Amino acid sequence: MSTLILIDGSSILYRAYYVFPLLINSRGEPTGAIFGFINILNNIIKKYNPSHMAVVFDSSSKNFRHEIFQYYKCNRLPMPNNLRIQVQPLCEIIQAIGLKIITLNGVEADDVIGTLSYNINKSDDFLTLISTNDKDMAQLVTSKVNLINTDSKKILGPDEVKKKYGVSxxxxxxxxxxxxxxxxxxxxxxxxxxxxxxxxxxxxxxxxxxxxxxxxxxxxxxxxxxxxxxxxxxxxxxxxxxxxxxKIKTDVLVDLNHKDLVINNPNIIKLKKFFYRYEFKNFFELFIKINNKNKL
Missing domain, CATH: 1.10.150.20 (5' to 3' exonuclease, C-terminal subdomain)
Structure with missing residues (x-):
């Protein structure tokens, strides 16, 4: 059975920013969120050795939930500027690693992940793992769609969800x-x-x-x-x-299938450029080893 991992990029981004230390490279650029995010990706790839993987981010535009309830997420603070400036280089690094990035206007990352997991779940050849800290994602869990809790590293299947939240x-x-x-x-x-x-x-x-x-x-x-x-x-x-x-939507128009989510070989030239600029030399050497072992 092949393994597909869907990363809740927005959830993991904020966790990386607030949990990992505030790092700054010799150019004076903040790098802590980039380091934390790539570290989480690296650990997931090493542990689960997926054949398919994608990182899904929320769109910056409002979605249908704001249309039906104007106060939806109104308590959220704006993204800190020193996190915002790390997003673009992070996305370029993710793509250089060989992973697909998905963002759709009008819906949230949850809905894209819900739709992808629902569609791909129809195949008996896939186990889908969703990496997130958001409890609402638990509604997507089935025997073939599980959650990876980013904090505890535990896998939540149907039984674990029932035990944790009290309901299926x-x-x-x-x-x-x-x-x-x-x-x-x-x-x-x-x-x-x-x-x-x-x-x-x-x-x-x-x-x-x-x-x-x-x-x-x-x-x-x-x-x-x-x-x-x-x-x-x-x-x-x-x-x-x-x-x-x-309620997470599982019928979003996502013009992708499992073939589009195959992990590609990393772009070694770009990775070297990024990792040396942001002074993550150890990450570059690690991804070289992974590539040489054909794990990506």
């Missing part, structure tokens, strides 16, 4: 619709916490089914069941809106 992957968007998601400014239903949400979802079903069967909520054996019905009724529109915001 197919109910993750419903869970976020009820509890909200502060990182994306998804409102959710006020004063209904995760524990209650998990009970509702596991006992009754997804958010739409809950609203079709509110009478069943009163029959559940948890404290405050009746008051929960009132909250559900009061915030119905917000809950359904939150579900639309949290």
């Amino acid at each position: 992957p197919k109910l993750i968007a419903d869970l976020l619709a009820i509890t909200g998601d502060s990182s994306d400014n998804i409102p959710g239903i006020p004063k209904i916490g995760k524990k209650t949400a998990v009970i509702l979802l596991n006992e009754i079903g997804g958010i739409k089914y809950i609203y079709s069967n509110l009478n069943k909520v009163a029959c559940l054996s948890f404290r405050g069941a009746k008051s929960t019905i009132l909250k559900l009724q009061k915030y119905r529109e917000i809950a359904l809106l939150s579900y639309k915001l949290a």
Whole structure:
């Protein structure tokens, strides 16, 4: 079985920037985010030896979620300037390594990753691994689509998602619709916490089914069941809106298939130029070794 790895580039970029040290080369250029991102890529390639791989970034333009909720992600601070100036050289390095970069206007990286994993998941020849720290990606998990948690390095399959979040992957968007998601400014239903949400979802079903069967909520054996019905009724529109915001699309028009995501041989000349400029000599020597061993 071939392995496809999809990198949530925007998620990993910020992690690299904030977790790795602030590095500056002899030219005075910030390089910490570039170093951190390439280090993460290197570790993933070495550990999983994928045959196919792509890095997916969010577009700088607004997407359909902003159209239905103007406050979507409004709590996010602008990208720091010393991170912004590292993005273009980082992308050039990623391409020189031999990896495909994908960015689509009107949708988020999550939706592109969701569509690619859904389409390629139809083939029995692929295991798709998604490298991300975003919990909403857990809704994409199946027996053939798993997550790589960038922090813990653990693989999350269906059982691991259920253990971590209390619900199966197919109910993750419903869970976020009820509890909200502060990182994306998804409102959710006020004063209904995760524990209650998990009970509702596991006992009754997804958010739409809950609203079709509110009478069943009163029959559940948890404290405050009746008051929960009132909250559900009061915030119905917000809950359904939150579900639309949290639900990852798997039908985006992406004119790519698995053949387009094959890892190409690295461009040694360009890699040498970049790695020596940004003073990552050890990275260059490492990629030479990988290439010589035909691991890319």
